[in-house]
Amino acid sequence: MTKERTRMKKTNKFFEGCDSFTILCHRAPDVDTAGSAIALAAALEGMGKKVVIHADLPIRDQVKHFMSVLGRSFDKPDYDADCIVVVDTNSPTLVDLESVKRAPGRKVIIDHHALKPGIADAFDEMIIDEVAVSATQIVYHLLKEWGIKLDRQMALAIASGMVTDSAGFSIATTSFFRDLAAILEEGGLEFEEILDSISVPRDRSEKIARLKGAQRLEFVREGDYIISVSRVSSFESSVAKSLLYLGADVSFVGAAKDGEVRISSRASRDAVKKGIHLGRDILPGVMPLIKGDAGGHAGAAGANGVDASHLDEALELCLQRTREFLKSL
Numbered sequence: 001m002t003k004e005r006t007r008m009k010k011t012n013k014f015f016e017g018c019d020s021f022t023i024l025c026h027r028a029p030d031v032d033t034a035g036s037a038i039a040l041a042a043a044l045e046g047m048g049k050k051v052v053i054h055a056d057l058p059i060r061d062q063v064k065h066f067m068s069v070l071g072r073s074f075d076k077p078d079y080d081a082d083c084i085v086v087v088d089t090n091s092p093t094l095v096d097l098e099s100v101k102r103a104p105g106r107k108v109i110i111d112h113h114a115l116k117p118g119i120a121d122a123f124d125e126m127i128i129d130e131v132a133v134s135a136t137q138i139v140y141h142l143l144k145e146w147g148i149k150l151d152r153q154m155a156l157a158i159a160s161g162m163v164t165d166s167a168g169f170s171i172a173t174t175s176f177f178r179d180l181a182a183i184l185e186e187g188g189l190e191f192e193e194i195l196d197s198i199s200v201p202r203d204r205s206e207k208i209a210r211l212k213g214a215q216r217l218e219f220v221r222e223g224d225y226i227i228s229v230s231r232v233s234s235f236e237s238s239v240a241k242s243l244l245y246l247g248a249d250v251s252f253v254g255a256a257k258d259g260e261v262r263i264s265s266r267a268s269r270d271a272v273k274k275g276i277h278l279g280r281d282i283l284p285g286v287m288p289l290i291k292g293d294a295g296g297h298a299g300a301a302g303a304n305g306v307d308a309s310h311l312d313e314a315l316e317l318c319l320q321r322t323r324e325f326l327k328s329l
Helices: 031-046 063-070 096-102 135-145 152-165 174-187 191-198 204-215 234-246 269-273 278-288 308-327
Strands: 004-005 020-024 050-055 082-089 106-113 125-130 218-222 225-232 250-257 260-267 292-296 300-305
Touching: 020 031, 031 050, 031 063, 031 082, 031 135, 063 152, 063 191, 082 174, 106 135, 135 152, 135 174, 152 191, 152 234, 174 204, 174 250, 204 225, 204 234, 204 278, 225 234, 225 308, 234 250, 234 260, 250 308, 260 278, 260 292, 278 292, 278 308
Parallel strands: 004 125, 020 050, 020 082, 082 106, 106 125, 225 250
Antiparallel strands: 218 225, 250 260, 260 300, 292 300
């Protein structure tokens, strides 16, 4: 089958001729990848298809709560399904790509990131739109092209994914808000229901991690901007976000535990407007140091690896690359 890059504006009925589907979310799934899988699964099941949704551990508390609200669960993948669909995954390290390659059925990928080397060749069809704010927004347009009316579950899954991936609406576009309003109306939803589906009260451990992150905070000034760096043992994403609330324009938070190293980063709306792109220009530089992968959006990105011995060096490199970018303005 000829490989094809399909834009949202082109109808794509990859489900035709397939009766069974496995939808794969990326490792440590977020609400966007889970919401994409749920909405797509519900649509396919409405056509009489058999569908399973799978994601590799760990599963964050927010996603556990989200899946519970939507009445869904992650199941064992069936790689012998007629069609394997990978959602919101642009890196070969975030999914069991070897199993996907060996799968006998059709293979489709849906994402709003540019695909990294080593992943595209595994798929027969690629539905990629880098303009979309979230993968769920792409799924929404696919369902509309297929003539599917959203039920409440589909609408809640898509809207929740869109909201969480919009970074507090800081990267939302006019088309994003137009789509979100249409989804809420069609699904008969109130915005409060989205917030309820993605909001999990912070437990004591996360609160302590945020306080420790502030306690261990180091920062530098570069012109009018403040760049912060910190280390914790967990909840690095939450801590990175909290450092922006404290006043940082760009934050990097590293965590090392059980042989795994993670770095989470955030940039303020102003920094993003100036042109900084954490997922493209900053975080990928640490990949050789931590022996892992990195990527994400302009204002929110992360890196994961297996060599924690160079975490301090990796954080320092993030700091240096950000300073160099800001000096060039």
